Every structure is written in structure tokens, then in C-alpha cells.
Amino acid sequence: MPGVDGITHEAAALFRFVESIKAFCSSQSGFAAYYPEGSRDFLCYVEQLADCTKAYLEACPKNVPSNHTEYRVYRQGLRTLRLAWHYVHRVVKPVADAHTLHLPASLIDSLQTRLRSIPHFAGSKLVILHIRELNYLQVFAGNIQRKLTEIADLVAFSKPFPQKLGLIGIPYSQAKSVFTNSLVAHEIGHFAFEAMKYRDVFAPKITVALDTAIKPVIDKFQTDEARRMVPGAITSWFEELFCDLFAVALVGPCYSYAFTEIFDLSSHLDIDSKINLKFAAPQLLFNHSHPAHFYRLQKQAEMLSKLGWWSRIETSKCDSQTILARCRELPSSSFSFPFSGAPQKCFIEALDLLMAELISAVQECTSGLDHGLSDYESKLSNKVLECFVRGIVPSAIVNPTSGKPVGLVTVLNVAYNIYLEHLHELLERIVGQNAMSAKDRTWWTEKLEQWTLKALGDIALISAKATGA
Amino acid sequence: MQDAISGGPVYENSDQYLALALASRKALRSLNDYVKQGVFDVELRKIFQEVVSSLKATKDNQNLFGPIPTESPFTNYEQVQTLEEVENEHQDIVNKLSRPLEPYSDEDRRRSEAEPAIEFFYMLENRALHRYSNQIGSGEL
Numbered sequence: 001m002p003g004v005d006g007i008t009h010e011a012a013a014l015f016r017f018v019e020s021i022k023a024f025c026s027s028q029s030g031f032a033a034y035y036p037e038g039s040r041d042f043l044c045y046v047e048q049l050a051d052c053t054k055a056y057l058e059a060c061p062k063n064v065p066s067n068h069t070e071y072r073v074y075r076q077g078l079r080t081l082r083l084a085w086h087y088v089h090r091v092v093k094p095v096a097d098a099h100t101l102h103l104p105a106s107l108i109d110s111l112q113t114r115l116r117s118i119p120h121f122a123g124s125k126l127v128i129l130h131i132r133e134l135n136y137l138q139v140f141a142g143n144i145q146r147k148l149t150e151i152a153d154l155v156a157f158s159k160p161f162p163q164k165l166g167l168i169g170i171p172y173s174q175a176k177s178v179f180t181n182s183l184v185a186h187e188i189g190h191f192a193f194e195a196m197k198y199r200d201v202f203a204p205k206i207t208v209a210l211d212t213a214i215k216p217v218i219d220k221f222q223t224d225e226a227r228r229m230v231p232g233a234i235t236s237w238f239e240e241l242f243c244d245l246f247a248v249a250l251v252g253p254c255y256s257y258a259f260t261e262i263f264d265l266s267s268h269l270d271i272d273s274k275i276n277l278k279f280a281a282p283q284l285l286f287n288h289s290h291p292a293h294f295y296r297l298q299k300q301a302e303m304l305s306k307l308g309w310w311s312r313i314e315t316s317k318c319d320s321q322t323i324l325a326r327c328r329e330l331p332s333s334s335f336s337f338p339f340s341g342a343p344q345k346c347f348i349e350a351l352d353l354l355m356a357e358l359i360s361a362v363q364e365c366t367s368g369l370d371h372g373l374s375d376y377e378s379k380l381s382n383k384v385l386e387c388f389v390r391g392i393v394p395s396a397i398v399n400p401t402s403g404k405p406v407g408l409v410t411v412l413n414v415a416y417n418i419y420l421e422h423l424h425e426l427l428e429r430i431v432g433q434n435a436m437s438a439k440d441r442t443w444w445t446e447k448l449e450q451w452t453l454k455a456l457g458d459i460a461l462i463s464a465k466a467t468g469a
Numbered sequence: 470m471q472d473a474i475s476g477g478p479v480y481e482n483s484d485q486y487l488a489l490a491l492a493s494r495k496a497l498r499s500l501n502d503y504v505k506q507g508v509f510d511v512e513l514r515k516i517f518q519e520v521v522s523s524l525k526a527t528k529d530n531q532n533l534f535g536p537i538p539t540e541s542p543f544t545n546y547e548q549v550q551t552l553e554e555v556e557n558e559h560q561d562i563v564n565k566l567s568r569p570l571e572p573y574s575d576e577d578r579r580r581s582e583a584e585p586a587i588e589f590f591y592m593l594e595n596r597a598l599h600r601y602s603n604q605i606g607s608g609e610l
Binding site for chain 1: 542584594601
């Protein structure tokens with residue numbers, strides 16, 4: 001029958017495509033033990049969704065409408081389903097690649113445990129994806145959830161998408177790194193932003209900021225298109241800044257140091273330890289999706305100060321701290337924006353109007369979180385430091401007051417501090433090692449990261465035993 | 470942290486088009502239920518409202534910026550641009566989507582009642598799929 005044959009063929013082709021994705025998910029079951037819980041949930045859901053899609057496709061040729069318009073609409077539905085499965089195809093392999101043998105597993109587990117200690121995010125799970133870019137991204141778990149839910153709706157699959165899954169992409173090459181992976185805290189921030197539905201919550205506030213700060217100078221925008229892109233840009237800047245501040249609250253200053261390192265920001269310091277603004281111009285420029293790097297550092301420094309970290313780190317002489325301090329001092333007139341013709345101060349004014357809301361949002365969604373500063377400020381951090389520089393894994397250091405093992409924030413920040421400032425102390429203790437050699441430093445940095453991972457793993461076990469988990 | 474530019478697991482802008490296509494498909498399914506069973510469901514009402522409010526925001530003289538991006542799949546820049554293009558080919562669609570579909574007992578009358586919305590969402594899905602496949606390169610070798 002004309003029309004039906006074409007749909008039958010298309011349904012069969014899509015059936016085969018979906019089956020290949022399902023087979024890939026199923027073949028990972030032998031690796032089940034190596035997958036974090038969240039990844040297992042995710043792959044299992046995709047597998048079941050594939051089965052339901054196949055059943056839907058099997059029935060497709062029987063339901064072809066004879067009415068011309070309905071036929072056209074029905075056939076296009078198959079195309080939508082196919083392209084939606086293209087999307088699933090792109091996500092499944094990076095999840096499957098990121099099993100625990102290719103992950104800083106104890107760091108991810110510790111971050112997940114820390115996230116779950118926040119009442120809003122109790123029971124959350126992280127799904128890690130390996131990505132090719134040397135970058136980090138939260139794969140907009142809400143987007144994935146919505147798309148998979150839409151597919152489920154299309155094919156009448158009633159099982160709900162696993163709740164509270166945060167999908168986070170990390171560069172495959174950094175799978176064993178601890179320090180760079182402090183950036184995962186920012187991506188967890190995106191998950192938190194979505195989970196709290198802050199895009200909807202803050203839309204009215206962003207409207208007010210636009211009306212107050214930008215509307216009066218709207219005639220300065222050179223094109224209508226530019227004008228129409230402003231709400232998206234401000235919304236995106238708001239979210240990115242939220243995630244930075246969330247990350248600082250979650251893991252402390254090591255996030256800012258990792259941020260500085262991945263974007264090579266301390267390279268903009270001159271010999272006098274000041275920023276040469278002329279040559280650092282790209283770091284002062286916002287783009288349509290992200291605030292300027294130096295603006296982000298400025299806001300992170302302010303948050304570190306607000307949380308009480310600043311007085312603890314400001315004496316550090318490392319370049320990562322220096323650039324943070326220099327960015328904190330930058331006047332707002334230093335920054336520039338991607339909308340030609342529009343006065344830059346209107347954007348700063350809009351952001352200033354939103355900043356209090358942003359900080360409140362971070363405080364709201366991290367309420368109940370111990371920022372880890374008291375542990376860090378106590379003698380415990382010195383003990384952790386002494387262990388590390390002697391090549392000892394600091395697994396058994398316990399807070400005498402609480403009786404709890406030293407936490408993630410202290411271990412991570414002390415390790416980062418050694419990496420930035422005290423690596424030579426470690427190397428000087430080892431025969432034949434040169435603190436000025438990039439090769440030797442790399443070797444012992446990796447060792448330091450391995451000790452950190454081991455410490456985090458041990459601490460998790462001790463904590464679980466103590467709580468009977 | 471930054472957008473995946475290309476080759477990564479997600480492509481931020483193209484995702485907006487896929488979200489738009491899927492939302493349009495959802496509307497088309499509900500419209501089909503309306504035609505066949507006379508049901509005008511809550512989800513369809515919500516989609517109509519979101520489309521109308523997004524298109525109105527683009528024309529509102531008091532609102533010089535257009536809609537603020539939210540969780541709705543009709544509010545991001547790419548989505549609004551596509552919505553406006555399709556709206557230009559479907560005059561009066563804002564008015565048609567602004568009122569609920571009549572609960573006629575006769576299927577032919579319901580089909581005729583739903584026809585402008587079906588044409589609109591069909592075209593919206595079509596345009597979004599086209600842009601999505603162009604961006605992810607599925608049409609290229």
C-alpha cells in the first residue's frame with residue numbers, strides 16, 4: 001500500500017538504529033561493577049526506553065493514517081523520533097566510557113556525598129561523561145531528562161526518568177586528575193541551578209534588571225538582533241556566576257585555583273605581579289554565554305571573602321592567589337561586553353542589580369552545608385599538610401572535637417596548596433629529584449593526586465563505617 | 470563550564486531546536502487526541518499559552534528585549550526566531566491559539582477547528598528538525 005511501505009521501511013531502519021544503541025548499553029552490563037550508581041541508572045533507563053521505542057516502531061505500520069494531512073504529520077513524527085535518538089546516541093557512549101576505572105572515582109564519590117549533605121540535594125547522583133574537548137560541562141541534565149521524557153511520552157514508556165541525576169562532562173584526558181577536576185564543582189552548580197528551577201524563578205528579576213539598567217539606553221544598540229540577544233546573555237551570565245559561587249561554597253578556593261589554571265589566567269601577571277590590562281583584554285571581555293574570566297574571578301574572590309576563606313588564603317604568594325587578589329581589585333570599568341554601541345556600564349549595573357539575588361540563591365540552595373572552613377582553620381590542615389609533604393596518605397586524621405575524619409574540603413585544599421606552594425618541600429626530601437624540573441614536578445604532582453584520591457577513598461570508608469552506612 | 474563547540478556530546482544551540490521539535494510533536498499528538506477523542510488536555514493548553522506569550526513578548530512595544538529564556542522550549546533566542554518565522558507564514562495564529570479549542574461532538578468539525586494549529590506546529594517541528602539536523606551535521610558526509 002503506497003505510503004505504508006515507506007513508513008514501514010523508515011520504522012524498520014529506526015528500529016535497527018535504536019537496537020544498536022540498546023545493544024551498546026546492554027554490553028556494558030559486564031562492567032556494571034565499575035559504573036557509578038548514577039551511570040548504571042542512566043544506562044538502564046536508556047535500555048528500557050529503547051525496548052519501548054522498538055515496540056512502538058513495530059506497531060507503527062499498523063497505525064498509518066489515510067488522511068493526507070494526518071499522514072504527513074504522522075510521518076514527520078518518525079523523523080523527530082529518529083533525531084531524538086541521534087541525541088541519545090551522542091550521550092550514551094561518553095557515559096559508558098566514564099566508568100570508575102577511567103575516573104577519579106573517590107573524588108567524584110566525595111563530591112557526590114558532599115552534594116547529598118545539602119538537604120535540597122539529598123539522594124542526588126552524578127553521572128560522569130567523557131568528552132573530547134579540554135573543557136568541563138554540565139550536560140544540562142534537565143535538558144536530557146526533558147528530551148528522554150519526551151521520547152518516552154512519544155512511545156508511551158511510562159517509567160519516569162531517574163530522579164536527581166546530574167550529568168557532568170569531564171575531558172577524557174583529565175580522568176585521573178584531582179586538581180583540574182575541582183572544576184566539577186561548577187558543573188554540579190549547573191545541576192543545582194536546574195534542580196532548583198532557578199531559570200524560571202529568576203526570569204522576573206532579570207526582566208526588572210533589564211528594564212532598569214538597559215532599557216534607558218536601548219536606542220544605543222546597533223541592531224535589533226543584538227537587542228534581542230541581551231536577555232539570553234544576561235540569563236546565561238547569571239547562571240554561570242551562580243555556578244562559580246556554588247562551586248566556591250562546595251569546595252572552597254581550590255575551585256578558583258583550578259579555574260585559573262585551566263584558562264591559564266595567571267600568565268597575565270607581569271613581573272611586578274600586576275595585570276597588564278592592555279594585553280589581558282580578552283580576559284576582560286564577556287561573551288554571549290559567559291562572563292569575562294577576570295570578572296568571574298572577582299566574584300569568586302568576593303564569595304571566598306564572604307565565606308571567611310579570604311583571610312586564610314590571602315597570604316599565599318602563589319600566582320593563582322595573586323591573580324585572584326588582582327581581579328578582586330579590578331574596577332568595573334575594566335570589563336567590556338559583546339554588544340557594540342551599548343554603554344558597558346549598563347551591563348555592569350544590570351549585573352550589580354542581580355548580584356544580591358544571586359548570592360541569596362547560592363546561600364539558599366547550599367543551606368545546611370558545612371563549608372569546611374573550621375576543619376581547614378584548625379590544626380587538622382597542618383597535620384594533613386605534614387603527611388602529604390612526607391609522602392604519607394592522610395587517611396586517619398580525625399577531628400578530636402567531632403570525632404569525624406578530616407573532610408573533603410580540607411584534604412583537597414591542602415593538597416592543592418602543596419601543589420601550588422610546597423611541592424619543593426616534598427621533592428627536597430627525595431634523593432635525586434629536582435624541584436626545578438618539570439618532569440620531576442609532574443611525577444610528584446601525580447603522586448600527590450594519587451595520595452589525595454587514596455585519602456578521600458579511605459575517609460569515605462571510615463565515615464561510612466562510623467555512620468553504619 | 471564552556472559550551473561544547475563541536476564534536477562533543479551536546480551542542481547547546483542545536484539542543485534548543487530539538488527541544489522545540491519535541492515540544493511541537495507533543496502538541497501535535499495532543500491535537501490528534503483532540504481530533505479523535507475530543508480531549509483538549511492540560512499539556513496542550515500549556516503549550517498554547519507558552520507559544521502565545523512568547524510571540525506576544527516579541528511584539529510588545531513595552532518589552533524591547535523579547536521573552537526572557539526560561540525552562541519553556543519557546544523562549545530561547547533560536548526558538549523565538551524559529552517561532553516568529555513560522556508565525557509569519559501563519560497569520561492570526563496568536564489569536565487562534567489564544568482561545569481554547571471548541572469541544573465539538575463531531576470529529577470533522579474538530580478536525581477543521583484544529584487544522585490551523587496542526588499546520589502551525591507541523592511547520593514549527595519541520596523547521597526545528599531541519600535546523601537541528603543541519604547543526605549536528607547528520608545531513609552531511
